[in-house]
Amino acid sequence: EVQLVESGGGSVQSGGSLRLSCAASGYTSNDSCMGWFRQAPGKEREGVASIDSDGSRAYADSVKGRFTTSLDNAKNTLYLQMNSLNPEDSAMYYCAADEGVLCGAYYYTGFTSADFEYWGQGTQVTVSS
Numbered sequence: 001e002v003q004l005v006e007s008g009g010g011s012v013q014s015g016g017s018l019r020l021s022c023a024a025s026g027y028t029s030n031d032s033c034m035g036w037f038r039q040a041p042g043k044e045r046e047g048v049a050s051i052d053s054d055g056s057r058a059y060a061d062s063v064k065g066r067f068t069t070s071l072d073n074a075k076n077t078l079y080l081q082m083n084s085l086n087p088e089d090s091a092m093y094y095c096a097a098d099e100g101v102l103c104g105a106y107y108y109t110g111f112t113s114a115d116f117e118y119w120g121q122g123t124q125v126t127v128s129s
Contacts, residue, residue, distance in 0.1 A: 002117075003118070004023070004024050004095045004097055004118055004119065005120055006020060006120045006121065007022075007123060008020040009025075009123030010125070012085055012128075013127070013129075014086050014087060014129045015085065017082055017083045018085065018125060019079060019081050020036070020082070020093055021079055022036075022120055023076065023077050024077065024078065025075065029093060029100040032053045032097060033050060033095070033098045033099075034050065034051055034052070034097045034098075034105045035047060035048075035096045036078075036080045036093060036095060037113060038089075038091035038125075039094070040090060045094070045113050046060065047112060048080070049063065049067055049068075049080060050075050050103055051078070051103075052071075055121070057107070058103070058111065061081075063089075066085075067083070068083075069081075079094070082125070087128065088106075089125060090126050090127045091124075091125060092124050093122060093123050094121075094122045095120040096113070096118065097118045098116045103115070
């Protein structure tokens with residue numbers, strides 16, 4: 001079973017940057033799709049970014065140009081570099097994964113939490129104005 005452990009959350013002022021990491025283990029397939037989601041209190045879980053083991057990426061419109069996701073296949077670690085943060089980015093951020101599939105199509109179709117099988121415990125990001 002795939003296990004995911006996020007780290008790197010914290011508090012930052014508006015305009016600042018944070019980098020989240022997600023260490024994955026337990027993969028049995030060379031193909032994988034990983035994603036970042038966030039959920040603020042009282043709101044639905046929102047897809048932020050996805051990337052697959054071939055390097056295909058997709059981003060939510062709200063983070064395009066500010067957030068970048070990358071995947072170190074050798075380390076099985078997913079990253080989310082977040083720049084120009086604003087208070088609306090405050091949320092619990094979750095790492096998610098699905099193995100045995102690629103997800104380049106998400107660039108065109110978007111993605112939801114239903115597209116991912118495995119989840120991390122989450123890391124809190126708080127942006128103050």
